[in-house]
Amino acid sequence: MQVSEHRRGPVRSEAARIAILEATARLFETRGYDQLTMEGIAAEAHVGKQTIYRWWPSKSAVVADCMVEGLLLREYMSPPDTGDLRVDLTAWVDGILTFLEHGGASLVKSLVAAAIDQPSIGDRLGEALGINHLLNARLESAIDAGQFSPTRPTQSFARALVGAIVLLALADGPAEPGAAGQLVDAVLG
Amino acid sequence: MQVSEHRRGPVRSEAARIAILEATARLFETRGYDQLTMEGIAAEAHVGKQTIYRWWPSKSAVVADCMVEGLLLREYMSPPDTGDLRVDLTAWVDGILTFLEHGGASLVKSLVAAAIDQPSIGDRLGEALGINHLLNARLESAIDAGQFSPTRPTQSFARALVGAIVLLALADGPAEPGAAGQLVDAVLG
Amino acid sequence: MQVSEHRRGPVRSEAARIAILEATARLFETRGYDQLTMEGIAAEAHVGKQTIYRWWPSKSAVVADCMVEGLLLREYMSPPDTGDLRVDLTAWVDGILTFLEHGGASLVKSLVAAAIDQPSIGDRLGEALGINHLLNARLESAIDAGQFSPTRPTQSFARALVGAIVLLALADGPAEPGAAGQLVDAVLG
Amino acid sequence: MQVSEHRRGPVRSEAARIAILEATARLFETRGYDQLTMEGIAAEAHVGKQTIYRWWPSKSAVVADCMVEGLLLREYMSPPDTGDLRVDLTAWVDGILTFLEHGGASLVKSLVAAAIDQPSIGDRLGEALGINHLLNARLESAIDAGQFSPTRPTQSFARALVGAIVLLALADGPAEPGAAGQLVDAVLG
DNA sequence: GCTTAATCGAGACGGTACGTCAGGTCTTGCG
DNA sequence: CGCAAGACCTGACGTACCGTCTCGATTAAGC
Known part of the structure; x- marks a missing residue:
């Protein structure tokens, strides 16, 4: 019926x-x-x-x-896993900052502009930039290795990292050398 | 001459x-x-x-x-200083998230939109949201109190905190309860 | 087969x-x-x-x-026949002009617009406005009564009368009083 | 002042x-x-x-x-004046009908289409086709020559003539030979 | 005081893109 | 295979702003 x-x-x-x-x-x-x-x-x-x-x-x-549909920012870099969280995150952030300096900044800015009137883009933006990868893979791995406290909210941690990167992309100035390390140090403690 | x-x-x-x-x-x-x-x-x-x-x-x-000229976001919130950094940051972040939920999100989104084609607005935005106060006042105070490592880059720390807030503002969904605490825990360690 | x-x-x-x-x-x-x-x-x-x-x-x-199919302008007026052609035509024209002033003008204009890209509509338009009746009935009757010269082409006469009415419909201004009489006098001599 | x-x-x-x-x-x-x-x-x-x-x-x-501004139908033919009104009008109408058969019909139809939503065009149209010339010059001359009754309304007469021509233009078929003479005979009596 | 030039409010200009409407063609599944 | 429905591409509609240019009036330094 x-x-x-x-x-x-x-x-x-x-x-x-x-x-x-x-x-x-x-x-x-x-x-x-x-x-x-x-x-x-x-x-x-x-x-x-x-x-x-x-x-x-x-x-x-x-x-x-x-x-x-995955037609934008299709494959983005996920952090490596050498066993040392700080080193891996720094390398990952550094890669993104380098990408930003070589034309990536305008792409990210465009995505942020799109996200402003379409919040779902913002979700995908974070995801595309690696929040999920960070979250599900690398941080879990770090917890297992005793390098990241299990009580620390991994998603918020990832959001802070990505948020800082977005702000750097908007700022438009070339990141000073060591910016990646500083950022990781700042949030990792 | x-x-x-x-x-x-x-x-x-x-x-x-x-x-x-x-x-x-x-x-x-x-x-x-x-x-x-x-x-x-x-x-x-x-x-x-x-x-x-x-x-x-x-x-x-x-x-x-x-x-x-200070005609936008004239009065912003600076974090309190009760002696307990974690508590103060959480209260400050919570205040901002509450502001976002009561109409502030669209203002922040507009400022981000403006920042996209005028990077100096982004700088002022960060400043207006409290980066400087965090940086110059509260974090220094926390270092003095032994609650924040002197080797941790305060500016990057502040940027991560503000960046996370900006991402939350873009996401447009109401922040879940305890979001402020989670965020501070995530970045503070 | x-x-x-x-x-x-x-x-x-x-x-x-x-x-x-x-x-x-x-x-x-x-x-x-x-x-x-x-x-x-x-x-x-x-x-x-x-x-x-x-x-x-x-x-x-x-x-x-x-x-x-006769779905438009279904019922139109045919000129009366009192024995006096001038009086009858004047009454008939006057009736049409009155109809034009009470909303009929836009209908006629629409029909003219339709006639422009479909000449057969124009034929029907003339017919609908009374050319045939004029032709076949009233004018013949007038010829019999000696009020209309047999050598005068009745169809062209009718066309002139209808054409003048169409121009008045397009002009859109209210016809001045006595317009019907003037028109009939003008063409009838 | x-x-x-x-x-x-x-x-x-x-x-x-x-x-x-x-x-x-x-x-x-x-x-x-x-x-x-x-x-x-x-x-x-x-x-x-x-x-x-x-x-x-x-x-x-x-x-x-x-x-x-006179950019369309700038100068149109005015009827000749040989002293014989019937002959002159017939020649003039015949000239116009010939023009219609050689591409002029679509121009007139376009002008009628324009006149439908802009009555002032209709006025100019009649004027351009010669109403004024007919009226002010040729008919006056005919009245002087005793060929046209002074009591006959010249403007309505002109309107009938032009109206008939417009209907012929809309009808789109080639005018039969002698149409001009028939029309003039019909309205002149 | 007179000249000179840059300012001002106002708004017309050539354009680009908007979001809508209708045209006429093509596609789908039902009867 | 005709039908109702409606998606498709096309192209014009009338509107909103863009950034530039042009007015005549106003204003202040320099002569």
């Missing part, structure tokens, strides 16, 4: 959906969030503007879906 | 400068950074658009000057 | 055809030709857009069919 | 006004009224869309101004 709310007529075109998300990712990475326009996406994806507006309410929602 | 390039004619109108900054602050707080427009500022300040463009290159520069 | 080109499947739905024409007539009279849209007709008739496009090439063709 | 309601600020750009009207006339004559778009005019005139909307409420208003 299934109620089966069946709808006649054409269904959403998967091709259009993919084309829009890929075009968005492409333009986002080359132009940044501010230069990203709905008209630009439509043109790049060879799609009518209405097809975008039919399924997404705003530019930031499209970007959010891009992140959900 | 200064040639004294003296300029004839009227000088910059202080009244216009003030009117513009105040109008900007007024609109920023009511509408947010995105809704803020140069035309809106000009109209609100009863000023010609050119008068704004003559002295500021962009919307974010005007907002930056507003912060410098 | 007809090969009987038998077509499989259902034939054209008369119900759909009627629904479309009636919906068109309904919308035409309430909204006018410009506001009339294919989407509007489809929605009003509970019909797929494709069903309209399958059978009519354009909006104006649908409107033309409406006229052919 | 003039009160001189002086307005500060820039004044309307005559260059832009001219460019818009000329672009409109150009496009109107090549594409017709329906194909005419505000965006097309703006592009053709190298002008921002807003500059058009600032001064004209609609497409038809722009076209109306074009007619007022």
Whole structure:
């Protein structure tokens, strides 16, 4: 006795959906969030503007879906595990700071801009930058190794680390040498 | 032997400068950074658009000057000093999180948006949120009291704390109870 | 020995055809030709857009069919016959001008608009406004009564009368009093 | 002691006004009224869309101004005066019908379309097609020559003639030979 | 006091992108 | 295979701001 709310007529075109998300990712990475326009996406994806507006309410929602689909910041570095937490975190942070100085800052800033009107982007942002990896893998490992107190909230710890990195990205100045070590020392104690 | 390039004619109108900054602050707080427009500022300040463009290159520069003049986030909270660093930081963070939940989040988000195209706003933002006070006053005091290691970089520590708060503001969800304590525990060790 | 080109499947739905024409007539009279849209007709008739496009090439063709079916301007006035042609024509023109001043002008303008991209509508328009009646009935009668020269082309005469009325409808200003009499005097001599 | 309601600020750009009207006339004559778009005019005139909307409420208003400026149907044929009214009118009508058959019909239809939402265009249309010339010159002359009764309203007479021509233009079929003579006979008596 | 030049409020200008509407075509599943 | 429904691409709509330029009025230093 299934109620089966069946709808006649054409269904959403998967091709259009993919084309829009890929075009968005492409333009986002080359132009940044501010230069990203709905008209630009439509043109790049060879799609009518209405097809975008039919399924997404705003530019930031499209970007959010891009992140959900993993089209932005696809693979980000997870911290190594040499057995020494402090050394590993420092190396990881240092890698990110180097990335920021080589053009990554504008990408992060664009993502923050997108996150401002689409909170779900912020969640994915943290996740993409490694919160989950830090949390689930490296910190657990450190707890096992007795290098991180089991009573310390790992997620908040990760958030503080990522938050500091975001602030550095916004500040735009080149990080001074040793910034990674200082940051890890500061939060690790 | 200064040639004294003296300029004839009227000088910059202080009244216009003030009117513009105040109008900007007024609109920023009511509408947010995105809704803020140069035309809106000009109209609100009863000023010609050119008068704004003559002295500021962009919307974010005007907002930056507003912060410098202390017209935005005028009064911020500085951490108390009861002698117990952990308790004081927790109380301070908790106050900020409460502020965020009562409308402060959108203000912070607007400031972050402004900071994205004007890094100096980011500096002022951190400062306004208490980095300096934390740094110069409370942490020094904690070091004196033996509650904070002198080798720990206080500025990086503060940045991590503020960064975590900013991420929470972007996330937009209500902070779970005990978030302040968790955060302080996480970074303090 | 007809090969009987038998077509499989259902034939054209008369119900759909009627629904479309009636919906068109309904919308035409309430909204006018410009506001009339294919989407509007489809929605009003509970019909797929494709069903309209399958059978009519354009909006104006649908409107033309409406006229052919007599769904628009169904009842129009025919000139009376009191024996005095001048008096009868004046009364008839006066009736039409009064109709124009009471909302009829926009209907006529819509019909003219439709006629522009569908000449057959123009023919029906003239017919509907009375050309045929004038022609076939009243003028013949006048010729019999010796009030209209048999050598005068009745159809051209009717066209001039209707054309003047159309121009008055387009002009949109209220006709001055006595306009009907003046017009009849002008063309009748 | 003039009160001189002086307005500060820039004044309307005559260059832009001219460019818009000329672009409109150009496009109107090549594409017709329906194909005419505000965006097309703006592009053709190298002008921002807003500059058009600032001064004209609609497409038809722009076209109306074009007619007022005499950029459309600039000089139209006025009837000759050989002394014989019937012959002159017939020649004049015949000239117009010939023009209609050689592409003029679409121009007239476009003007009628424009007149539908801008009655002032209708006035100019009649005027451009010769109503005034007919009225003020030829008919007066005919009255003097005793070929036209002084009691016959010349303006209504002209309107009937032009109206008949407009209906013929809408009908789109080629006028049958002798149509001009028939029309003149019909209205002249 | 007169000249001169930079300021001011106001707002028109050429543009870009917005979000909406409708056009005409194509696709889906039902009858 | 016609039908209702509706997604698709296209293109114009009218609006909001952008940053620049142009007015005439005002203002203050220099002659």
